[in-house]
Amino acid sequence: MNDEKTYALKSKRIKWFENPLISEDKVYWKPKRAIWFWLAVLSFAAAFGVNVFIAPLQETQILPYRIFLASAVFLLLSLHAAALRNPFLRAKLYHYCQFIFALGIFLSVWDLLTDKTSVLPVPYFPSAASVLQVMVLDHALILKSALYSLRLFFAGFLTGIVLGVSSGILIGWARQWDYWLSPIIKVSGIIPPVVWIPLALSILPGSFSTGVFLIFAASWFPVASMTANGISSTPKKYFEAAQTFGAQKKYLLFKVAVPHAMPNIFMGILTAAAFSFTTLIVSEMIGAKAGLGFYINWAKAWGAYSKMYAAIVIIALEFSVILLIIGIFRRRVLRWQKGIVK
């Protein structure tokens, strides 16, 4: 593999994309022509041009938006400069260029339909520039809300994972626990956690603890049931093999059953994360006095739709980062699966 790579890199006789590692790549398969890259640059330049040369109708501070577009163009060009010496980076960059091109067109059209002509109904569809403007002007409150949501998320989610994994292990391992806990999990699993909001708000001391409880309720079920499933489906041969080399109960549980359940546990955690995101935002919209869910509701009440969109963008970013972190953990723990599972 590596020899092939260096050979192809050193060889002057073939074009950079004729290297079989690049031309036969299944992941970055889009055309390897420079034309799409330049069109992508052009489309962002066009978005910039639209913003500069066509007079706006709305009162928007356009500087952040222009800085954003200019830095996008700058980033593309510098990536290209770096990619000229690295064919693999170049293949990756060119792969995404059609999409980046479409994005530039989308931004131009969006600008035209909002700020420049007000074709789209005014408060509900703000321009990209005004969303960015809000992010810059209101950054203190948005950041505070984002951190608050993050704190609430992790408090509930980690409780859910810890209790979910441990109860899942008990259920999968010991039939007494299975007998008593399984029905509870089955019933509580089908009840959407948000139904507890009215009750939780009146019983629990504050909106934070309510949120923690709801997110815990959302994440406990998938983690516990997937963990239990992974533990109880451990093939007998692994236990028998371990017993014949001298393993005791504790080893069988923690070094055989739990590692076997790990892929399932992570599946449970990812499902729990998705449930928890919804629950987090809903609980903040209803009960809380802080957080991104609250911010969205509050912005809507004031008719500040740009702020709402800004918050949505931040939510998307925040949740992607959380999923990214879970993904990194997962790849580390399950690196033995590389080559077994695609």
Place this chain on the structure above:
Amino acid sequence: MTEVLIDIKNVNRIYRDDAGHKIYALRNVNLQILRGEIISFIGPSGCGKTTLLRLLAGLDKPQSGSLSIEGKIIDKPHFERGFIFQQPALFPWNTVEENISAPLKARKIYAENKHKAARYISMMGLAGFEKSYPHELSGGMAQRAAIARALLSEPKVLLLDEPLGALDAFKRSELQNNLIEIWQKTKTTMALVTHDVDEAVYLSSRIAVMTSRPGKISKIINVELGQNRDRNDDGFIALRKEILKELRLASISPQPEYNI
């Protein structure tokens, strides 16, 4: 060479089928396994050879009779009786090295015995694959790793349940030679379940021919061919014939326990 290591006395292992009828997987089995020998169990499927091996491992219990090793009753698995499964039961989440040293960790004696793992890794020709995961190994290598894992505990007896059954002919004869090398180096007692007559004659000092329904040992054949056996040797061929005849006799006269 004639010291008794394992004593199997009047062992009965009975299953019940769906209709509640008794099926004797093993009926009144008596056998003494000698220290340092390689004994093979051969017979048609359902003759209880694997059941007998699982009883020896302590993975299963007889309804009556007893199995003992050095006078101690076998009632649960112990690392002094290593077991090799037909499919190498390596942990897919552990590397080859972690798999082979797992017995040390399970017994919490890893720190002072780390060097042993390396010794068995090189003895089984797995050097260079320490960091590989089981799915990256060929079937033969995976089985060698499983054997290394069992040998690491320096067992008094190695129980092999059709360990080479899943391998192709070339890998099988390679591993048969590996087993002989191990035996020559360690003099570990081995009990081998197989359905391959040649394998039994090639490896064993004694062969127990088993019959089914009820499962029992019908004949014990001493193999006196010495070391470096040749599969085309007259003595080898004669033994093969004798065993095949014994197996045919067993299958021509089945004794139905019940009629449907």
